[in-house]
Amino acid sequence: MRKQQQKWLPSALNPAVPRRDKKAEIMDKRTPNSDGTRREFLATTALSAAAVAAVPATLNAGAYAGGSDLLKVGLVGAGGRGTGAAEQALNADPGTELVALADVFEDAVTRGLRQLSRKFNKDGAAARVTATEDQCYTGFDAYKQVIEKCDVVLLASTPHFRPEHMRASVEAGKHIFCEKPIAVDAPGVRSVLESSAKAAEKGLSLVSGLCWRYHPGKRAVFEQLKSGVIGDIVSMQCSYMTGGVWDPRRERDQCKSEMEYQIRNWYYYTWLSGDFNVEQHIHSLDKMMWAMNDEAPATISGSGGRQVRTDARYGNIYDHFDIVYQWANGVKAFARCRHWPNCENEVEDYIFGTKGMIDVMAHKISDYKGNVIWQYDGPDGDMYQIEHNELFASIRAGKPINNGDYMCKSTMLAIAGRMAGYTGQKLTWDAVMNSKEDLSPASYDWADNPVPPVAVPGKTPFV
Numbered sequence: 382m383r384k385q386q387q388k389w390l391p392s393a394l395n396p397a398v399p400r401r402d403k404k405a406e407i408m409d410k411r412t413p414n415s416d417g418t419r420r421e422f423l424a425t426t427a428l429s430a431a432a433v434a435a436v437p438a439t440l441n442a443g444a445y446a447g448g449s450d451l452l453k454v455g456l457v458g459a460g461g462r463g464t465g466a467a468e469q470a471l472n473a474d475p476g477t478e479l480v481a482l483a484d485v486f487e488d489a490v491t492r493g494l495r496q497l498s499r500k501f502n503k504d505g506a507a508a509r510v511t512a513t514e515d516q517c518y519t520g521f522d523a524y525k526q527v528i529e530k531c532d533v534v535l536l537a538s539t540p541h542f543r544p545e546h547m548r549a550s551v552e553a554g555k556h557i558f559c560e561k562p563i564a565v566d567a568p569g570v571r572s573v574l575e576s577s578a579k580a581a582e583k584g585l586s587l588v589s590g591l592c593w594r595y596h597p598g599k600r601a602v603f604e605q606l607k608s609g610v611i612g613d614i615v616s617m618q619c620s621y622m623t624g625g626v627w628d629p630r631r632e633r634d635q636c637k638s639e640m641e642y643q644i645r646n647w648y649y650y651t652w653l654s655g656d657f658n659v660e661q662h663i664h665s666l667d668k669m670m671w672a673m674n675d676e677a678p679a680t681i682s683g684s685g686g687r688q689v690r691t692d693a694r695y696g697n698i699y700d701h702f703d704i705v706y707q708w709a710n711g712v713k714a715f716a717r718c719r720h721w722p723n724c725e726n727e728v729e730d731y732i733f734g735t736k737g738m739i740d741v742m743a744h745k746i747s748d749y750k751g752n753v754i755w756q757y758d759g760p761d762g763d764m765y766q767i768e769h770n771e772l773f774a775s776i777r778a779g780k781p782i783n784n785g786d787y788m789c790k791s792t793m794l795a796i797a798g799r800m801a802g803y804t805g806q807k808l809t810w811d812a813v814m815n816s817k818e819d820l821s822p823a824s825y826d827w828a829d830n831p832v833p834p835v836a837v838p839g840k841t842p843f844v
Contacts, residue, residue: 453477454478455479456493457546463484464493466535466765471510472769481518485520485521486644494514524546534546535557540653540655540659557586558769559590566818567813589788591664591667594667595771599744599764610754611736614672614733614734617715620728623661623720626648639830641827646696649697650832663791665728673712677814682705682707683702683703683801685699685702700719702717703802728742816844
């Protein structure tokens, strides 16, 4: 296995310049491989008009893979979500091949390549995974080799690294699927905003992993909302309360360094995941932003802490948040999330209007007498597959999709909630967007990496 273990250093920052850069467990669906022809695919794929109609056709329909029919796909981040995204990308278009993989860990790349090869390299059929061990790269700089070799890059690494991966992908002129969240701090969001704008200028497709925006039922619900069926929005409430994610993987004495231990257990470190309000609850918060036409709130306030996950092995993130977002027109969104085992789970979103209310997850609209006035009865659909179907169809059609604006705003909404919970302060949108808080480590190498203390509201400052 080829290794690229170079040190990767962050760029300098200043406040005005961007830096370098289910319901609960529904998030890992899989779909069967497609054996259809390209003609069948193009005839049957449901390409969302909303996703492509408003975007100018700045690409020629054949402007991919040097004018050939083949779209070369590269995967950055070969964990469970990354290999899932690679499956969906290959299922989305029969003219795709996975040509390269990267991950910070060699075992992840080896496992991902083996899993994907078994699924897509069938006896008697042309291989869909053409990457060999020589096209698998490890280390902090491994993403660079993958970007060089592909037309479409899937960015599914640990969230902290996505701004730099996005910047490099856009500079190289690649179409992008980027998992959520797109950053863990405000400088990272500003970097991705800049990269998204450059992607639009270059006519590149950029699809976000905020997958509920690609779910047929959710799309239908929000079409009803926009039509005015519940009148003006008065308030919103969203909950993402589950038992949590995996227990920390590997003990410290099983890792060669503190840096390795933290990245193996990335979810539990704010610098890597953004805290679970950012990494997971973002799905609910994104629906609130969607309801508000992707307009940012004026103020953010609330609380959070560690009630159950108090042991040091759980890093420095919280296990619960209660945040209130208020828009300039007075609308408030009450957002709560927690990771407490053996407690009642709830993943729900509600929008209350002057004429009625929407149960978003149930795809149902009711008046305040309890009468159902609208219920979605269309197809369900696999939102993970649909987002890739629409990405590749947009590339084929020369009508690029760019989800950059909302994926940055929804990520910032989640980061703002974390910052309000950590500091105990009432924050403004302008303040959080211009925050100087950079969660980057001092260096990127396999050495010690001190863990910042757990935030204490009233003591932890807003930066």
